[in-house]
Amino acid sequence: MDFFNSQIHLWYSLFKRDLPWRNTRNPYYIWLSEIILQQTRIRQGLAYYYRFVEEFPEIEDLATASEDQVLKLWQGLGYYSRARNLHFTAKHVLETYNGEFPEEYFSIRKLKGIGDYTAAAIASISFGLSYPALDGNVYRVLSRYFGISVPCDSNEGRKVFQELAENLIKGTEPGMHNQALMEFGALQCTPANPKCEDCPVNMRCFAYSHQKINEFPTKKKKTKQRDRYFNYLILTGESFTWLRKRVEDGIWKNLFEFPLIETNEKTEIGSILRKxxxxxxxxxxxxxxxxxxxxxxxxxxxxxIHYRFIRIRLTRIIPQPAEFIRVYKEDIFNFALPKLLDAYLSENLESVFSIA
Ligand code: SF4
Structure with a gap:
């Protein structure tokens, strides 16, 4: 373990990327970066990180913003529950902790939207607490190097990795140690084509020495993906169209969308319009x-999500349907929209609003 730790720490000091959240211990910024980077590549996440820090430099600024403002800033990143939880937790920290981020692991872990990994990352990086942060990168590195074949997404696997990671972090500088392991997984011990030839720990790596790199980490069977069919209706009247806030639980909650008819399969237009x-x-x-x-x-x-857009011209002004709001061309991008609607409008804005 000493060999492994010392090599990974040395590697980190030489090769780590210079990222803005590495130059701070401010828990608000660390938290922000961790939430943004879940499911997001660094390059894309960086732009959002800068946006949020500029718009909301203090946790109070985020807490006092409206949810629409937060979702708009988040637009394009996906997994919008992250943004809603971010906003909820900022308000909670302001109300309950007077705007000071809690400094103790279990208090951090209790905050909405913060799981084991994020709590450990904040606790270790901001407060120097010895909690290992286990993300996909770390599971991969540990499973390959130590040859752990129990699925990392099983209960048993989580226990095995947690115990190992707790032993590894003992006596280290926890924030640096966690970041070193994650960075090593992201840059050196990558999912495909890891750079084993020039890896500083290759001589003791189980997967490398047994030529089993592609067999680690192991996972339980994948859950089946669900197919959904979205028919978006773009209704244009004079110079406006209609949007509604999606209030149902599930994807894109509280984002705005065109009238939507969901079907069980790809359905011909006639039967959509008969709905x-x-x-x-x-x-x-x-x-x-x-x-x-x-x-x-x-x-x-x-x-x-299988989706299409059906553009419908209204030949007479009809009463405003309940739940919908009238939106004009110059305002439409002020609404937080799912990425696919934003992309469609960016390409077709003129034709959508050309009908007068
Ligand atoms: S030798 Fe290859 S598989 Fe093993 S830790 Fe290094 S990069 Fe990862």
Whole structure:
């Protein structure tokens, strides 16, 4: 273990990337960076980190912002529950801890949106507490080097890795140690094509010496992805269209979207327009189909969203349907939208609003 630790720490001191959250111990910034970087690549995450720090330099600024403001700033990053939890927790820290981030592991762990990994990262980096942060990078490095074949996403696996990681972090500078392991996994011991030839620990690495690199880490069977079919209706009247806030639990909660009809499969247009929700809300006798896009797919972690846009011209002004708000061209990008709607509007803004 001493050999492993000393080599990884040395490697980190030589090769770590210069990232803004590495130059601070401010728990608010560490927390922000950790939440942004979950499921996000560093390059993309960096831009969002800078945006958030600029817009909300203190946790109080985030806490007193509106949720719409926070979601708008988050737009494009996906997994919007992260942004909602970030906002909720900022308010909670302001109210309960007077704006001071709690300094004790279990208090940090109790905050909404903060799991074992994030709590350990904040506790170790900001407060020097000895808690190992186990992310996908760390599981991979440890499983390969120590030859641990129990699935890292099983209860037994989590125990085995946790125990090992707790032994490894003892007597180290915890924040540096955690970051070193994660960075080593991200840059050297990568999922595909790890740089084993020039790896400082290769002579003692189990996977390398047994030529089993691709067999670690092991995982339980994957959960099946669910297919969903979204038919977005873009209704254009004079110079506006309609959006609604998605309030249901699940994906994209509290983001704005066009009227949406979800079906169980790819359905022909006629049967979409015969659906009660369309008939009741949009008075079909006053509407004409203007354009129908091809189906596309948006992949999420557990769902495949098949989607298309049906542009409908309203030939008469109809009463505003409940739940919807009227949105004009110059305002539409002020709303937090799912990425696929934002992309569609960026490409088709003129044609969407050309109907007067
Ligand atoms: S030798 Fe290869 S597999 Fe082993 S720790 Fe180094 S990079 Fe990872």
């Amino acid at each position: 009660t929700e369309f008939q009741e809300n949009f008075m079909p006798s006053f509407s004409e189909i203007e354009n129908v896009s091809n189906w596309k797919i948006h992949i999420l972690s557990h769902q495949r």
